[in-house]
Amino acid sequence: MKDLVGIKEIEKSDIERILNTASSFKDVLKRDIKKVPALRGKTVVNLFFEPSTRTKTSFELAEKRMSMDVLNFSVPTSSVVKGESLLDTVRTIEAYGVDFIVIRHSSSGAPHFIARNVNASVISGGDGINEHPTQALLDAFSIIEKKGRLEGLKIAIVGDILHSRVAKSNIYCLAKLGAKVRLIGPPTLIPMDLPEGVTVFHDMDEGIKDTDVIMMLRIQMERQGKGFFPSTGEYSMLYGLNINRLGLAKKDAIVMHPGPMNRGIEISSEVADCQQSVILEQVTNGIAVRMAVMYLLSGMQENE
């Protein structure tokens, strides 16, 4: 395995190896010196064609904790605005001699395309409405950390599944690890082609009943007004997570959100800040998981 472009493309054993390795990196993050020389001498470029603060920060911190040299390439200041093609941009970057390319792009499949055309390891930081694999891995890691396992857990993913690459990656990841996935949202925001075993609910109260984990998705304000739902007020009433609704899930259910949150719309402040919320732990775990991915990919680069 040279690249991580999506969860769909990898095996259950790969996922498990990444999650196991990530727990060692989480230990590193708890030390006074939060840095190891494991990837010293390697170079990574973060290529973000879409705005991102948290994913980019998380990757950059993970890269620095592994002692890599980090280049950041942000689109508004780059030659992309001068009309350079994606492939030319990436080939130029590869000619600098980088070992890893982390890419976020608004077109689904962009990381796959680049992975086929360069020797460096390509890691997707999210592509279009396709996948966001490292987010799903950190979510799985966070669940296992709290629940000890994933197999057999009832996990609800709530919101705009159709446009959410986080949801897609999570559906693949959780299904591969044996969790029971429920999707909750209005019919307009649930995709048609779903993997086997995934159940769909349009009524939230019914859907989150007895669940172990509730993953809320950000309602993408930029898609408002395209007719997917009547108003944010109505959406919030039907699919927002408040403390009463949370009571329908299991007593020890955990609440997750990939951020950034719209407080008061998909999640109430009370829920976001409650004991059952693991939202901030997800952020910390994200660094450990991304360190693990880069470490494992680098170990495999040389073996092929």
Added chain:
Amino acid sequence: MTKELLNKKDIERMLLRIAHEIIEKNKGIENICLVGIQRGGVHLAKRLRLMIKGIENTEVPVGSLDISLYRDDIRIRKGHPVVRKTEIPCDVNDKKIILVDDVLFTGRSIRSAMDAIMDFGRPAQIQLAVLIDRGHRELPIRADYVGKNIPTSMSENISVQFEEEGHEDKVVLQSKE
């Protein structure tokens, strides 16, 4: 071809001697922390703790150290890297850290282990205890406590097997063809 070099009893005697030597050299066990290098060293460090307790009637802390993240050969090793647990049970500042490993060979693992320990703090001393010293050092490193010196050729391999991993305790010499 494989040949058994040491059995359970031999290993036990060597470890007991090392336990005595550790106490003698350090004039007691004050400020000592044993740190086993994953995986064999961890088993040995735990056994040494029991033996030291038998002699001095006091427990010394035992930690485990995984050196994967400090190695210099990630690009030439085969197979998937596995990162095991690192647990250092005490503040290493001003402690005497005794690294424990099963086989001392090129010295590169010990170099990595020292780097890893230094990231936890500034120990007063780092000492090294090994069950087998098979020679072929590539770095200026020597052990303070050695169970047995076994001269080997580069084509041979020393394998230490542990009850803790479901085998019989023994040290085996494997030669290619």
